[in-house]
Amino acid sequence: MARLDLSQKLAILSDAARYDASCASSGTTRRDSRDGKGLGSTEGSGICHAYAPDGRCISLLKILMTNFCIYDCAYCINRVSSNVQRARFSPDEVVQLTIEFYRRNYIEGLFLSSGIIQSPDKTMEDMLRIAKRLREVENFRGYIHLKTIPDAAPELIEQAGLYADRLSINVELPTDNSVKAYAPEKNPATIRKAMGDVKSRKDVAGERSYTGKRGKRFVPAGQSTQMIIGADGSTDATILGQSTQLYGEYKLKRVYYSAFSPIPDATAKLPLIRPPLVREHRLYQADWLLRFYGFGVDEITASRPDGNLDLEVDPKLAWALQNRAQFPVDVNRASKEMLLRIPGFGTRTVGRILSTRRHRRLRYDDLLRMGASLKKARAFIVAVDWSPGGLTDSAGLRARFAPPPEQLSLF
Amino acid sequence: MYTVPLPRIGTDIAWRDAAKRLIGAGVSPDKVLWDFDNEMGELFATGTTLPPLTRRIKAPQSFVEMANWVVWHKDPQRFARLYALLWRLRHQPGLMQDRADAELAKLRQMEKGVHRCKHKMKAFVRFRDLRQKGERRSFAAWFEPTHHTVEPTAPFFARRFADMDWMIATPDVTAQFVDGNLSFHPGQPKPDLPEDAAEALWGTYFCNIFNPARLKVSAMTSEMPKKYWKNLPEAQHIQGLIAGAEAKVQQMRDKAPTLPPERAAKIKRQLRGDQAED
Known part of the structure; x- marks a missing residue:
């Protein structure tokens, strides 16, 4: 060689x-x-x-x-x-x-x-x-x-x-x-x-230690x-x-x-399919919800009977769609815990809402400026000048977020 | 009317000093013109001297921190916007916590832009070895920042590359670090830097760490926008990697599983033997 x-x-x-x-x-x-x-x-x-x-x-x-x-x-x-x-x-x-x-x-x-x-x-x-x-x-x-x-x-x-x-x-x-x-x-x-x-x-x-010194890094x-x-x-x-x-x-x-x-030269034991990148992405999103948003494993994985995450919509949105009775949430009154559960609100947005609420009552545009993704959140929140009306419970809500069904292809 | 000249190098200190004097003397924002690097020319030169600093001026720490970023933004309105907010803060001390205020939101957005530019500069500067004789090695880079970020970012390079001399040349400001001393100079055209053999190795690494089975071009360009590519040696490989990805994956799929190499059986036998002895 x-x-x-x-x-x-x-x-x-x-x-x-x-x-x-x-x-x-x-x-x-x-x-x-x-x-x-x-x-x-x-x-x-x-x-x-x-x-x-x-x-x-x-x-x-x-x-x-x-x-x-x-x-x-x-x-x-x-x-x-x-x-x-x-x-x-x-x-x-x-x-x-x-x-x-x-x-x-x-x-x-x-x-x-x-x-x-x-x-x-x-x-x-x-x-x-x-x-x-x-x-x-x-x-x-x-x-x-x-x-x-x-x-x-x-x-x-x-x-x-x-x-x-x-x-x-x-x-x-x-x-x-x-x-x-x-x-x-x-x-x-x-x-x-x-x-x-x-x-x-x-x-x-x-x-x-007893002398107050820290151990080696x-x-x-x-x-x-x-x-x-x-x-x-x-x-x-x-x-x-x-x-x-x-x-x-x-x-x-x-x-x-x-x-x-x-992988090149793969063993016959394993599937040679394109990696399920969306699945990986959903797992990371779920991982974040578990660590920083106060969700439990059972809540996140309850939306589908097979124990897998919904690949079409993110896990927080999937949870909200399953638990619509808890929405809409009033952004001017809700607790931090509940704000964190609103789809389209990240931890930073929630922090900004909490600090700004001390100064004024929040309107739809205020939320936009704070970095909230209202395309997702709008169906789940109430603000001074915004109410989702029947949107929260509408039958077509999921379809607004999920990608259109893929046409079957011939092979 | 006051016209405040602000230098290209040392903008932050000059702006803060002027702002303190003007606020102290109660000069309202509409009475101030900010002139960055003589861009206004002679036309607006009023020659008025700034009021003396008579008392200590207080501003929220969060404003001071934000201003230290925003002064480096390329928007010509940055100084006026900052001063207008400082003016409002006199009677609205809680303003900085109000994330819904439109003026503050604009400044925060500018702050974010500078922040991002600074971050990208830390990431995308590429040094070349100047191969000069002497005790300290010496490197140089050409970079084109979006905002005036060389001055606030150079200390990062000084902390990181303290045992070598380096220069980051840009069209805006050039930073130089020689024998442990950092200095700033006017911007310059792109210098001729010697070829560096390490760039080919870096290109090899870039091509091989890429996984063709996971092609996701938009994720790359959102973090490494095309405007930076011309000064990144690895970027010359991008088009080829994208074009060849599908074929590479297909090749993996088409190849039937191979028989293990001869040594595999021997190693496995050995390994089983070792474990049995344990």
């Missing part, structure tokens, strides 16, 4: 990394390099330096250290049984790419992941070597996200947390049974234990996970139930949903 040059390796190992949804670089500690002795800064909110034609943000250099892998996860392009071309970066190559891209303002930092080579511990050690060099030799103060290998020794994961801003451990699929079926070498219990370890280690780091941007949807038969209710549990138990910053994407 001919030796691959840096550009060829980069092509293979970024291609291999694109199925990871996360590219977040926000929520870590504030750092800069004003002392002139290092490179980089992080200032709370991350920056998307480019967007690919798939609409996804490019914030980090997201690569695999190597795509050689001894595991055989059916949904993964890098599984041992796939014929994809293999490559491996040297630690120096990863460090140089990160630093040189960063200096040209292409990226916020590095998201390093890897196939499992030789053993989980060996792989994790190699990844740590890269992170350590970036921090200690290059004095790199930008963002580092390390994909953690759950089977690696706890000491290694702990060390990773000292260099990285964020760790992630993927739960891979929505249920334990699916993991067993499609990722035979992975163990759901080990994955959960690793997430639990990271959480408790981070809790300890946040506490002050440990994954300041927290941990996240990803699950692939559409590869197994799990319903949205199952998926959202699982993420609610993950948010609660491991204090995850984010659960990413990745619509299963056809």
